[in-house]
Amino acid sequence: MDPPLKKLKTQEPIIKTIDTYINKMRESKENLHAVLGDDFTKPIPLIKVYAGHVKNPKDLSRIILTLNEKVPLKELSHLKRVRKREVILCPIDCLNGVSIQQYLEVNVQNLYDVFEYFREIEVPMYAPKVKKQCNMLAWSYNFHPNMYYEKLVSDDFFSVNEMNIHKKYMEIAFVCAKWYIQEHNRYITDLLDMNITLVIDPLVKSNSVVAISCNNENHPIQHSAMVAIDNVAKTQKGGVWNVSDNTVYNLKGIDEKLHQHLTEIYPEENFGARNYMSKDEASDCDSSDGPYLCTGYYIYMIKEPCVMCSMALVHARAKRIFYTFPNELCGALCSKVKLQSVPSLNHRFEVFTGFL
Ligand SMILES: [Zn+2]
Known part of the structure; x- marks a missing residue:
């Protein structure tokens, strides 16, 4: 087994690269752009x-x-x-x-x-x-x-204030990548070999981090978005991965140590989901919030999700997906296909990119 010092040494270059991305993103004055279907662009x-x-x-x-x-x-x-x-x-x-x-x-x-x-x-x-x-x-x-479509195709969809919020959450995703690399000894030379997903509820206390996930490289379907959705399910007394009879459910779909780490860096940040409302309760009070796992949630991902993950986000009814890097091999929001513009799907989320 490698001595700890050697491990730290091998992680240094990728940590530096991530820091460079974070700084670049902070300095960027560019607005994000919506990834739209051909019906808007052609x-x-x-x-x-x-x-x-x-x-x-x-x-x-x-x-x-x-x-x-x-x-x-x-x-x-x-x-x-x-x-x-x-x-x-x-x-x-x-x-x-x-x-x-x-x-x-x-x-x-x-x-x-x-x-x-x-x-x-x-x-x-x-x-x-x-x-x-x-x-x-x-x-x-x-x-x-x-007017909404016109704004969507313009170069200034988000206000400066909104851009600061989106950049902050993408930055947190990068910070989480560093944490997973260091805490879980992930050996990667390219950031695109891993993915982080951050799930935000934009309606709680002016934004709240509901769930965070990293992909499990040793599992065929535990891609980052899939784990994130499962973590959201855990805030709603559900979930299938790493749950047991002794699982204590709470409103945070975030690793406890990671949560502590993030509260030190971002003391002002809110964490946790709204109180879970069952399907029956939601229909009783005529709520438009449920009953799907990610209804109304914003998803921030380092890398464009694949077809499986994107489809899972459709099923979960995510509202908006933000990503930084294209996934040229199998990205389903722009690179290979634009799932958000398939007319036969009964839910469409909005997709934004352009952080770097
Ligand atoms: Zn995937």
Whole structure:
């Protein structure tokens, strides 16, 4: 076995690296940025439609009324149907091999002679989510900017005060990494070989640290976020890992020695969860806080979580995930996939990064 001094020596470089990260993060003036799905960031795909040029502008309102009744645009309802003397008739792939003239004769007989000519045009397939996506679009459409979305894509989503709070919690995650390396003799040469998760309740006493975890390198699924969720469960009289009949439950999902260490460095910090409310109690008092493990909680992680962990955070209903380093191998919030933008999932958290 290595003598203690040698152990300390081997840990020195990584501890120094972590300190460098902490200092860099403190000095950074950059705001965090939201990791958003393609529906926020990519140009809207275009679809080909037939438009008819109306012979007499006086007929326009009658034409529109008839078209809306007989051949409504359905999926293209975000589009304004008319522009000057041009009217959208239908998407090209609706025609099923017939000409646009034949299509009108079958579907809207009384409009067969009101158009001077027809032409194919390209229009946006769906409505843009934010103003940035609007510039490149040709045809007029209904767009009402959502102020929250606009802020989300801006460069100043968080106020200076909020940024200080987020940076503090990410810093605590780095401090915990140092603690685990030193207290548990973790030999790592690259910080990305481990991960720390910090679970914060933003609603308690202006933020409270509910749970902290480090991944267990000797266990196939005890990744940091999975352990963190289990630690949160322990604050709610649950949990499956390292529990026994003698387990004394409390409201802190944090190693007691680590908790002591952190209170010395951050004496002002609050620790612990709100009093646990069972599913029945939550429904009795019509609370919107439960009943899921991480409802409303913010999660701070050194490294982007994998698919398993990200999905577990979806199930636990985490509200926001913050991470520092991308996990290029298997990250599920940006690197390989953006789980937060999968439409079929019934819960979506927000994801922010950009600490360094
Ligand atoms: Zn994972």
